[in-house]
Amino acid sequence: MIASFEGAVTAAVLTLTALGLSLVFGVMRVVNVAHGEFFMLGAVLAWWIATAIGGHPAYGFVAALVVAPLLVGLIAALADMTILKRIDYDPERTIVATIGLLYIIQQVTLMTYGPEARPVEAPFNSRILLPLLDWSNGWPSLYYPTGWGAPSITSYKLFVIGAAAAVVFSVWILMTRTKIGLIMRATQLDGEMAQAFGIPIERVYAFVFGLGAALAALGAVLIVPIQQAHYLMGHDPLLLSFIVVIIGGLGSLPGTVVAAILIGMSDGIISVFFTPTLAKIIATMLVALVLVFRPQGLFGTRAA
Amino acid sequence: MSLLSTQGLSKSFAGLRAVHDVNFTLPKGEIRALIGPNGAGKTTFVSLLCGRIEASAGTVEFDGADVSNLPAHKRIQRGMAYTFQITSVFAKLSAHENIALAVRRRGGDVAVDVPHALERVGLADRQNDLAGDLSYGHQRLLEIAMGLAQKPRLLILDEPTQGLADSEITAFKALVRDLAAEATILLIEHNMSVVMDTADKITVLNFGEILSEGTPAEVRADKAVQAAYLGTG
Amino acid sequence: MSDVQKSLALHLGLLALLFVLQFILPAYHQGNLARIMVLATYAIGFNILFGYTGLLSLGHAMFFAAGMYGMGLSIRYFGFSPGPAVIAGIVAGVVLSAAVGALALRTVGVAFMIVTLMFAQAVYLTVLYFGEFTRGDEGFVIQQAERVFLGIDLSQPTERYFAAFALFSVCLLISMWVIQRPFGKVLIAIRENEERAQMLGYDVFRHKWGAVILSGTISAAAGAFYGLLFGYAGATFATVQYSILPLLWVLLGGAGTLIGPFIGALFTFYLIDIASGLTNAYMLIVGLVLVLLTLFARQGIGGEIRARLWKWLP
Numbered sequence: 001m002i003a004s005f006e007g008a009v010t011a012a013v014l015t016l017t018a019l020g021l022s023l024v025f026g027v028m029r030v031v032n033v034a035h036g037e038f039f040m041l042g043a044v045l046a047w048w049i050a051t052a053i054g055g056h057p058a059y060g061f062v063a064a065l066v067v068a069p070l071l072v073g074l075i076a077a078l079a080d081m082t083i084l085k086r087i088d089y090d091p092e093r094t095i096v097a098t099i100g101l102l103y104i105i106q107q108v109t110l111m112t113y114g115p116e117a118r119p120v121e122a123p124f125n126s127r128i129l130l131p132l133l134d135w136s137n138g139w140p141s142l143y144y145p146t147g148w149g150a151p152s153i154t155s156y157k158l159f160v161i162g163a164a165a166a167v168v169f170s171v172w173i174l175m176t177r178t179k180i181g182l183i184m185r186a187t188q189l190d191g192e193m194a195q196a197f198g199i200p201i202e203r204v205y206a207f208v209f210g211l212g213a214a215l216a217a218l219g220a221v222l223i224v225p226i227q228q229a230h231y232l233m234g235h236d237p238l239l240l241s242f243i244v245v246i247i248g249g250l251g252s253l254p255g256t257v258v259a260a261i262l263i264g265m266s267d268g269i270i271s272v273f274f275t276p277t278l279a280k281i282i283a284t285m286l287v288a289l290v291l292v293f294r295p296q297g298l299f300g301t302r303a304a
Numbered sequence: 305m306s307l308l309s310t311q312g313l314s315k316s317f318a319g320l321r322a323v324h325d326v327n328f329t330l331p332k333g334e335i336r337a338l339i340g341p342n343g344a345g346k347t348t349f350v351s352l353l354c355g356r357i358e359a360s361a362g363t364v365e366f367d368g369a370d371v372s373n374l375p376a377h378k379r380i381q382r383g384m385a386y387t388f389q390i391t392s393v394f395a396k397l398s399a400h401e402n403i404a405l406a407v408r409r410r411g412g413d414v415a416v417d418v419p420h421a422l423e424r425v426g427l428a429d430r431q432n433d434l435a436g437d438l439s440y441g442h443q444r445l446l447e448i449a450m451g452l453a454q455k456p457r458l459l460i461l462d463e464p465t466q467g468l469a470d471s472e473i474t475a476f477k478a479l480v481r482d483l484a485a486e487a488t489i490l491l492i493e494h495n496m497s498v499v500m501d502t503a504d505k506i507t508v509l510n511f512g513e514i515l516s517e518g519t520p521a522e523v524r525a526d527k528a529v530q531a532a533y534l535g536t537g
Numbered sequence: 538m539s540d541v542q543k544s545l546a547l548h549l550g551l552l553a554l555l556f557v558l559q560f561i562l563p564a565y566h567q568g569n570l571a572r573i574m575v576l577a578t579y580a581i582g583f584n585i586l587f588g589y590t591g592l593l594s595l596g597h598a599m600f601f602a603a604g605m606y607g608m609g610l611s612i613r614y615f616g617f618s619p620g621p622a623v624i625a626g627i628v629a630g631v632v633l634s635a636a637v638g639a640l641a642l643r644t645v646g647v648a649f650m651i652v653t654l655m656f657a658q659a660v661y662l663t664v665l666y667f668g669e670f671t672r673g674d675e676g677f678v679i680q681q682a683e684r685v686f687l688g689i690d691l692s693q694p695t696e697r698y699f700a701a702f703a704l705f706s707v708c709l710l711i712s713m714w715v716i717q718r719p720f721g722k723v724l725i726a727i728r729e730n731e732e733r734a735q736m737l738g739y740d741v742f743r744h745k746w747g748a749v750i751l752s753g754t755i756s757a758a759a760g761a762f763y764g765l766l767f768g769y770a771g772a773t774f775a776t777v778q779y780s781i782l783p784l785l786w787v788l789l790g791g792a793g794t795l796i797g798p799f800i801g802a803l804f805t806f807y808l809i810d811i812a813s814g815l816t817n818a819y820m821l822i823v824g825l826v827l828v829l830l831t832l833f834a835r836q837g838i839g840g841e842i843r844a845r846l847w848k849w850l851p
Contacts (some may be wrong), residue, residue, distance in 0.1 A: 054681060083684050087832060091592055092650075093835070095650060096593075096784065096831045097831045099781055099784075100827030100828035101824065101828060102819060102822050102824065107818035107819075107824060110818040111821070121604070127755035150693050175847045193798055239658065242651065285656075286653075286654075288641075291652045292641070292644055292652060293643075295644065295648060354736070356736065376735055377735050377738075378740065380735075380738035387735050388733075392730060394726055394729040394730050395730075396729055397725070397726070405737055408722070409737050450737070454738065
């Protein structure tokens with residue numbers, strides 16, 4: 001059960017990150033290889049902000065939670081307007097450009113933040129004991145083991161799961177119930193038609209690109225009290241997000257969410273049976289083979 | 305002796321029946337025109353013939369062999385050639401190289417066959433021009449030259465005169481009649497003058513099905529065809 | 538002079554220059570140039586697939602690493618001498634590229650890029666997984682004694698330079714030859730308009746597959762030589778970075794030109810050399826150059842030269 005809670009935390013953050021990548025691909029039809037770096041930026045900026053504010057960790061954390069994704073979103077929107085727009089969102093050129101962007105962001109972070117990993121304190125972090133089922137009386141009842149080695153989870157981790165769920169829900173509301181969401185979906189379905197209807201595609205794209213990055217950054221801010229902030233931390237989330245988005249189906253948001261939950265949860269379980277390296281090998285081969293043999297993933301309707 | 309025949313050939317795109325249950329026969333040496341309103345399925349049909357699109361159902365027989373399961377390049381190797389409706393040349397390569405590619409695949413002699421093909425369509429002086437720099441009409445002629453250079457048994461021309469000037473169209477009609485000696489020709493056309501002046505027989509397609517088939521005179525007089533496409537003028 | 542003759546003059550001239558430089562250059566630059574020539578060979582391999590066939594692979598490091606480890610492991614564990622070891626590396630490259638090509642070529646465009654990236658990642662992780670033998674990221678040294686080929690000690694600067702030169706010249710001439718053959722011309726046709734090439738009757742899949750194998754094999758040869766000449770094999774060479782670098786070299790030097798790979802490798806090497814003197818974030822240069830190239834100069838140096846000056850440049 002511990003594994004599944006830990007897995008849920010991983011799944012929560014992964015869902016946010018992958019959702020960002022999926023959104024960008026779904027609406028703009030481009031692959032953003034620098035996505036992991038936006039994640040990393042979220043964590044690093046969270047550290048800057050929390051350190052700058054000081055006092056009770058909660059103040060710094062809340063500030064980071066709001067400001068970091070916003071900043072990262074703005075940086076991403078800027079990158080979209082200066083670079084991606086100029087290359088006309090051509091798929092191949094975008095990949096090359098975002099690879100370049102990856103190195104720029106990563107290395108600038110290295111130059112300013114440095115190569116160390118630095119922790120951010122969680123705003124609250126009490127231990128919550130987990131109940132087990134006791135059948136000794138003939139019917140199930142809960143009992144709470146205590147002492148060393150008792151199963152527990154921290155309140156913060158519960159918060160992460162809850163927060164991620166709330167954000168995913170909000171994104172869903174945004175996409176399906178608001179005008180902005182309608183515009184985004186229209187642009188996704190038929191960019192030219194959307195343009196003919198007077199929708200300012202370029203602004204939509206900048207917004208979507210920024211939103212995608214902000215989601216990743218948000219996920220990073222949530223995880224940074226648990227992990228630490230390090231300039232190379234974007235690599236794994238990028239790979240995992242790729243895996244999620246491809247298996248879930250490129251362009252399908254529900255597919256992304258389902259796949260993220262599956263993969264995030266199973267990551268914990270798989271690590272029980274396989275070494276992390278072997279698990280990663282299986283995962284990457286799975287992605288490759290899915291793309292080769294079933295390009296639409298689990299839910300997607302379009303091949304890449 | 306039929307060079308090409310189809311049985312029950314069909315293609316649906318997610319519920320839309322583009323081509324439906326077409327039985328089509330093309331005898332060797334004939335010039336056949338394929339006409340019909342826009343969206344009738346003409347290009348889809350010929351794409352099914354040459355393998356560019358995979359059929360949903362039905363068979364295609366070419367020169368006595370069932371080619372239904374052969375990929376496009378194998379059908380081309382057996383003697384089909386297709387010129388695209390929307391010009392599809394190698395824009396950044398020279399006109400010479402465009403045709404040379406067609407010749408080489410067939411194992412021909414580039415030094416001889418390329419100038420020959422260029423001359424037949426009247427592009428001899430544009431040998432070294434980049435294909436993308438040619439005028440639209442000339443690009444279509446280049447397409448035809450690429451088709452010729454393959455020395456095919458069946459030449460499928462998809463709206464070849466679109467965008468050509470009148471003088472070029474007249475030259476084209478002569479070219480087609482000339483070609484008929486070497487190849488069977490299947491011609492999709494909207495230009496009725498070209499159709500009437502060159503075709504031995506006409507097949508009319510409407511809503512993915514064969515509406516009518518016959519000599520130019522017969523088809524012109526067919527009321528159903530007039531209603532669907534030709535008009536009574 | 539005909540175009541073919543001009544091209545020959547230029548490329549043979551370059552080779553002659555490289556040959557002579559060995560005697561003129563100071564030791565530091567001589568060593569650099571040896572490295573550059575091997576890396577340029579890797580770039581030549583990459584260019585055949587990307588520049589000439591139009592397929593962007595993000596996983597070429599797997600071929601480079603296959604060559605390196607094929608060579609390194611056969612020396613370390615099977616006692617091969619350098620010659621057979623390099624051949625083992627090349628064979629590893631052929632096998633891997635044939636297998637990967639057969640699978641990856643079933644996808645196109647962005648999917649192809651991602652699939653190659655994933656396969657390369659899997660290869661890198663496999664190298665780590667078998668760290669017991671490969672020594673993972675740490676890598677292993679190939680001793681000087683093991684690097685003697687037919688009595689020639691390849692660890693010595695001069696011998697090493699000539700070995701690199703031999704590799705580079707052979708692969709440059711191979712690529713020159715392939716481009717002029719019908720096979721090479723079909724690759725270019727596929728790059729320009731794949732459907733048209735198919736509808737002319739060319740078996741596009743087999744041509745692409747051949748391109749992948751040729752490209753992967755040359756890359757593996759480069760990897761094998763790199764490990765042998767510089768005496769080290771390590772998992773770093775299988776990371777994404779070593780898949781991005783050939784892309785950078787080829788883009789900078791001019792994709793689809795014969796001389797581009799060398800120019801790109803040369804420039805990048807010295808750019809990074811200078812940058813790493815200033816900061817340890819030298820990959821920033823890579824990032825900036827990639828973005829600038831893709832925004833403003835997609836043709837790269839060679840491409841610009843071909844467009845503006847020498848139209849005959851192959």
